[in-house]
Amino acid sequence: MTQPNSRAALHAARLAALRGRLSADALDGFVLPLTDEHMSEYVGGYAQRLAWLTGFEGSAGSAAVLADRAAIFTDGRYTLQVREQVSPLDWDYVDVPQDSLAAWLGRAAEAGQRIGYDPWLHTRDQVEAMRAALAERGAALVAVADNPIDAIWTDRPAPSPAKMVRYDEDLAGRSSAAKRADIADWLGERRADAVVLTALDSIAWALNVRGADVAHTPVALSYAIVDADGTTDLFVAPEKVDDALRQHLGNAVRIHDRTAFAAALGGYAGRRIAADPERAVAAIFDALEAGGATVLALRDPVVLAKALKNPAEVAGHRAASVRDGAALTRFLRWVETECPKGGETELSAAARLLAFREETGLLRDTSFDTISATGAHGASPHYRVDDESNARIVPGQLYLVDSGGQYADGTTDVTRVVPIGVPSAEMRDRFTRVLKAHIAVATAIFPDGTTGAQIDAFARRPLWEAGLDFAHGTGHGIGSYLSVHEGPQRIAMPTYAGGGTLEPLRAGMMLSNEPGYYKAGEYGIRIENLLLVVPRAIEGGDPDRRMLAFETLTFAPIERDLIDPALLTAPELSWLNAYHAEVVARIGPVLDGEDRAWLASKCSPVT
Structure with missing residues (x-):
C-alpha cells in the first residue's frame, strides 16, 4: 500500500532537496538514523529528521541516501508500517537484522564516493562498521560538522523549553x-x-x-x-x-x-x-x-542500577497499575458496548481511553502513542493511527489496543484485544495460543542468571507447535516514571533487533510479557502485562541454587469471548481464573456500579 499522492510528493521533494544539499556540500550520500544526540529511542520533535525526510513514523529505523537510490532500514515490527508510510518509488525497503545499513552501503556505494554522517547521531561501532564497508568499495565515510537535513528543514521545531x-x-x-x-x-x-x-x-x-x-x-x-x-x-x-x-x-x-x-x-x-x-x-x-x-x-x-527497582519504585508501580487498570477496564466495557454500533473509529477510541485515564486526576502523559488498531491495522505491531489511516471499528473485526500511562508513581504498558461482534473460530484459536504463550512466560520459574533469550522460547513454543510465530521480542524493560522501553533486560531472541537478550534477569527487574500473532491484511493479536522478577523458594530444591519467577503487575480482564477453553491445559485454566480473581479483587473496589458488575462478569471462571 503506497502513500496518498500528496504525501508521497511532499517527501519526494524533500529527498530531492537533500540530494541538492549533498551535492553542494561535495557529498555523494548521507546516512540518517532515527535517534538524537543522546542515542534515544524516542526523540523530541527537533530530532525527528527521519520522519520529516521519509514519512516513516516508527520508533526504530535508519536511512541511506545516495545520488541515484535510497533505502530505509526497519525491523520486523515495522514491515507493514514502513510500506504504508514510505513511497516505494523513492525508497528501497531493507529488513534488519537480516541486512544492515553498513552492508547495504558496501554494496551500493561506488569507488571514490564520499558518504556523510553526523557524528552526534551514531555510536563509534556504527561508524566503524560503515567506514569498513565503504573502504572495501574504495569509498570514504565523512563526518559532517552541520547536519544537511537541518539546513533544508526550514520549519524545524526548536528543542523544548520545558523546565527540568x-x-x-x-x-x-x-x-x-x-x-x-x-x-x-x-x-x-x-x-x-x-x-x-x-x-x-x-x-x-x-x-x-x-x-x-x-x-x-x-x-x-x-x-x-x-x-x-x-x-x-x-x-x-x-x-x-x-x-x-x-x-x-x-x-x-x-x-x-x-x-x-x-x-x-x-x-x-x-x-x-x-x-x-x-x-x-x-x-x-x-x-x-x-x-x-x-x-x-x-x-x-x-543502566543496571535503574533496572533493579527498589521497594518505593515497586510500590509506586503497584499503585499506578491499579489506577491504570481501572481506567482500562472502563474503556474495555465502552468498546464492547459502543463499537459494535459502527460509529466509532480508531481515533475516537484512543481519545476515549485517554479520557478514562485523565479522569484519574493523576495522569501526566501517555507512555507512548496509543496503538489503536482495528482489523488489518492490528497486523502491524507498532501501527500508529492518524487522520489519513483512521479506520472505522466495525463488526467482524478484532480491535487491538496497546497503551500506557505516565503517572508520577509509575509507568504502565498493557495490550488487550476485543472482538467486535462474534469472532471467527480461527481468531479464537490464534488468541488462545497467544494466551498460552503469555501464561508460559508468566508462570516460568528459572535459575538466577537466566537470560531473556532463554525465556523467549517459553512464549514461542505454543505458537511454534501450530506452525505460527511473531516477528518481535516477547518483552522489554520498563522505567519508573521514565521510559516505557528500558534496558538492559529484554525477553527476545538474539536475531531480533534491540539486543539486550543476553542480559541475566535479576530480582527487581520489571519487564513486559507480550507475545502475539499477526495475520497480514486481517487482524493482530497481542496480550501484554507487566511483570516483576522476584525470588522463588522451591521446596525440596537445591538450597544453593537461587531461583527466580515472575509476579504479574498488570490487572485488566483478558477477553473471555476469544478463549477456546479446549486448547488450555488444566494448569493454564487455573492460572487464568486465578488471574481474573485477582483482577476483581484489585480493580473492583476502584470501580462503581455497572463497571464493577461488568468486570465481575468478564472475570467469572472459564471452564
Whole structure:
C-alpha cells in the first residue's frame, strides 16, 4: 500500500532537496538514523529528521541516501508500517537484522564516493562498521560538522523549553546523593576519574529529576559528567533551571549551559574517563580522545542500577497499575458496548481511553502513542493511527489496543484485544495460543542468571507447535516514571533487533510479557502485562541454587469471548481464573456500579 499522492510528493521533494544539499556540500550520500544526540529511542520533535525526510513514523529505523537510490532500514515490527508510510518509488525497503545499513552501503556505494554522517547521531561501532564497508568499495565515510537535513528543514521545531524539575525522593526511593555515591564507588573500582552520562533517563534517575522534552518520556535534554568524588557537572539549557531545581541539586552539582558540553570534553587531558559505547555518540569519544583523555568504553553504571527497582519504585508501580487498570477496564466495557454500533473509529477510541485515564486526576502523559488498531491495522505491531489511516471499528473485526500511562508513581504498558461482534473460530484459536504463550512466560520459574533469550522460547513454543510465530521480542524493560522501553533486560531472541537478550534477569527487574500473532491484511493479536522478577523458594530444591519467577503487575480482564477453553491445559485454566480473581479483587473496589458488575462478569471462571 503506497502513500496518498500528496504525501508521497511532499517527501519526494524533500529527498530531492537533500540530494541538492549533498551535492553542494561535495557529498555523494548521507546516512540518517532515527535517534538524537543522546542515542534515544524516542526523540523530541527537533530530532525527528527521519520522519520529516521519509514519512516513516516508527520508533526504530535508519536511512541511506545516495545520488541515484535510497533505502530505509526497519525491523520486523515495522514491515507493514514502513510500506504504508514510505513511497516505494523513492525508497528501497531493507529488513534488519537480516541486512544492515553498513552492508547495504558496501554494496551500493561506488569507488571514490564520499558518504556523510553526523557524528552526534551514531555510536563509534556504527561508524566503524560503515567506514569498513565503504573502504572495501574504495569509498570514504565523512563526518559532517552541520547536519544537511537541518539546513533544508526550514520549519524545524526548536528543542523544548520545558523546565527540568525535581522528582520526589519518596517516589524515587533513594536520594540523588546516595545514587551519585554509588557511581563514585563504581568509578573507584575501575580507577576512573569520571563518567560521562548521555542517556536522558540515566541522568533523570541519577539526579532525581524529570522533564518534558520528549513526548511520553519525562526527561530533560542534558548531559552529565560524574566525578570520582560524586560531584557532578550538569549541562542543561539555562532556561530549564530555576531556584527550586538549584536547591534540589545542591552544591555538589555544578550547572553549565548545555552548549558548553562539547568543549568541556576537551578538558580531561591525562585522566581516565568512562563512556558507554552503546549510549554515547562517536563525537563524544572523538572529543575526549582529542583532548588527551584515556577513554574507558564501559556500560553506563546507571543502566543496571535503574533496572533493579527498589521497594518505593515497586510500590509506586503497584499503585499506578491499579489506577491504570481501572481506567482500562472502563474503556474495555465502552468498546464492547459502543463499537459494535459502527460509529466509532480508531481515533475516537484512543481519545476515549485517554479520557478514562485523565479522569484519574493523576495522569501526566501517555507512555507512548496509543496503538489503536482495528482489523488489518492490528497486523502491524507498532501501527500508529492518524487522520489519513483512521479506520472505522466495525463488526467482524478484532480491535487491538496497546497503551500506557505516565503517572508520577509509575509507568504502565498493557495490550488487550476485543472482538467486535462474534469472532471467527480461527481468531479464537490464534488468541488462545497467544494466551498460552503469555501464561508460559508468566508462570516460568528459572535459575538466577537466566537470560531473556532463554525465556523467549517459553512464549514461542505454543505458537511454534501450530506452525505460527511473531516477528518481535516477547518483552522489554520498563522505567519508573521514565521510559516505557528500558534496558538492559529484554525477553527476545538474539536475531531480533534491540539486543539486550543476553542480559541475566535479576530480582527487581520489571519487564513486559507480550507475545502475539499477526495475520497480514486481517487482524493482530497481542496480550501484554507487566511483570516483576522476584525470588522463588522451591521446596525440596537445591538450597544453593537461587531461583527466580515472575509476579504479574498488570490487572485488566483478558477477553473471555476469544478463549477456546479446549486448547488450555488444566494448569493454564487455573492460572487464568486465578488471574481474573485477582483482577476483581484489585480493580473492583476502584470501580462503581455497572463497571464493577461488568468486570465481575468478564472475570467469572472459564471452564
